[in-house]
Amino acid sequence: MYVCICNAITDGEIDQAIASGHRSVEQIYLACGVTPQCGTCRDEITDMIQARLQAASLEVQFG
Numbered sequence: 001m002y003v004c005i006c007n008a009i010t011d012g013e014i015d016q017a018i019a020s021g022h023r024s025v026e027q028i029y030l031a032c033g034v035t036p037q038c039g040t041c042r043d044e045i046t047d048m049i050q051a052r053l054q055a056a057s058l059e060v061q062f063g
């Protein structure tokens with residue numbers, strides 16, 4: 001699914017960038033080799049980062 005329409009970034013690419021240690025929207029753009037355009041995707045990317053980090057934290061805590 002495309003999260004960033006302007007740059008054709010998919011949720012899978014964003015997941016991969018998060019898994020590689022990128023922790024901010026700006027870092028995600030850089031990791032994907034793009035620059036932000038309209039910025040509409042920023043909130044969704046932020047939500048994805050927070051959700052993945054929370055899930056990873058729960059895995060560490062509860063296995």
Ligand code: FES
Binds near residue numbers: 005037039040
């Ligand atoms: S949708 Fe990502 S910059 Fe426009």
